[in-house]
Amino acid sequence: MRLRFLQCSCGIVLTFALSNALAQASRPAPAEAAYTVKPGDVLAIAVWKEPELQGPVLVRPDGAFSFPLAGQMDARGKTLQELQQQLTERLRKYISDPVVTVSVQEIKGNKVYVIGQVNKPGDFVVNPRVDVMQALSMAGGTTPYAALGDIMILRRADGGEQQAIPFRYPEVIRGRHLAQNITLQAGDVVVVP
Numbered sequence: 052m053r054l055r056f057l058q059c060s061c062g063i064v065l066t067f068a069l070s071n072a073l074a075q076a077s078r079p080a081p082a083e084a085a086y087t088v089k090p091g092d093v094l095a096i097a098v099w100k101e102p103e104l105q106g107p108v109l110v111r112p113d114g115a116f117s118f119p120l121a122g123q124m125d126a127r128g129k130t131l132q133e134l135q136q137q138l139t140e141r142l143r144k145y146i147s148d149p150v151v152t153v154s155v156q157e158i159k160g161n162k163v164y165v166i167g168q169v170n171k172p173g174d175f176v177v178n179p180r181v182d183v184m185q186a187l188s189m190a191g192g193t194t195p196y197a198a199l200g201d202i203m204i205l206r207r208a209d210g211g212e213q214q215a216i217p218f219r220y221p222e223v224i225r226g227r228h229l230a231q232n233i234t235l236q237a238g239d240v241v242v243v244p
Contacts, residue, residue: 085130086179089160089237090114094126094134098142099150107156120145131155163235165190167243168197182232183218186241193220198244204233205240 088094090112098104108116114127121141126134135153142149162174163186170191177186183204193199199220207213218241222228235241 087128087130088126091160092155093157095154095156097152161237164240168194169243180234182234184232186235193243201244203242207238
């Protein structure tokens with residue numbers, strides 16, 4: 052009798068655990084933020100069965116680009132899917148059911164700058180998830196004369212004002228205050244005094 056009760060209890064617990072695990076597995080993972088187009092990026096645009104409407108397009112410094120039949124398009128801050136939808140709508144006036152594909156051919160607009168006491172200062176084209184430590188590595192690391200506790204990230208806000216974000220390298224390499232190791236944004240300047 053006890054064995055029967057134990058088997059039944061284990062079966063119920065196991066069923067509950069499996070159903071809970073399956074429910075969690077079927078939930079979609081949180082989506083990463085979609086890439087937004089920046090000035091300097093090169094987009095590859097193609098319209099299916101329209102060879103004259105295919106090719107690379109440079110996003111100008113003002114964030115716009117020109118495309119045949121669609122005219123001027125403002126791309127700054129838009130996702131590839133948003134641009135694809137806008138191009139499709141504009142081309143629909145001239146082509147029935149246009150199938151438009153937009154992809155990034157070259158990410159040149161996502162630059163960060165690392166200056167000061169690093170081995171290879173300069174500008175670096177980065178993916179949207181590069182953090183401060185990775186940028187310092189791209190710059191060849193710091194020199195022996197670097198003031199590691201006084202590194203700053205200069206970031207220009209949308210309104211044009213600049214903010215200084217402190218970064219204490221010694222704390223981060225010791226595993227403390229890791230929130231300082233922020234993801235860099237296009238145009239950020241890492242200053243290593």
